[in-house]
Amino acid sequence: MLTYIQMGSFLFWSEGSTLFWSKGSNSFGLRGQSELDFPVVRGMKFLGYSFYVKSGECRLSVHPKSYAKLKLRLKELTGRSNGMGYEQRKTNLRLFIQGWLEYFKLADMKSRLQYLDTWYRRRLRMCIWKCWKKVKTRFTNLCKCGIDKRKAWEWANTRKGYWHISNSYILARALCNDNLRRASYPFLLDCYRKVVS
16 A cells, blocks of 8 residues: 655655655655554655655655765865865866756755855865965955955965965955855856746
8 A cells, every 4th residue: 555745846755764766756655554654754865865844744854964975075166285276176166066056956945055155165265265375475464355464464474374264354355255256156046046937
């Protein structure tokens, strides 16, 4: 016996411990149950997706393992020693982020992306700071970004590490979100809004 529930434009069903999927139908079901047992599907991984229940409705989310893979790949693309130039890094990030979001666009993930976006922007600031290797370059670019000359000279000569500096108020002001957008760096939330709109 199969029990079904409306689930977008996809058909999911289970036989034993295996979850099956087929495009083109509008239902979700588990074999051998008179009612859908939501705890059975909660947290289950299928094609990178997971399931959760909200207001009595079964909904899609991104599985934690898929988030971990996303973060790992972003960490690789924003590594400070991977030899990428500005333009190559932007291109690779844009292609990866847009592709990942297109695949997972059926999932509810806005709040998770907000948290991940903060970490991702800090990684971008770290990469840019690393590219400004010399004191003179750092000083010049900080001044161009609107930092006072005295403060710019002080921070251009800092001995603190790249990751530490990326979270400083001075770099958050110099490389604010608007400046990063103007430099054509893709943001997770911005791309997500375009995908789901």
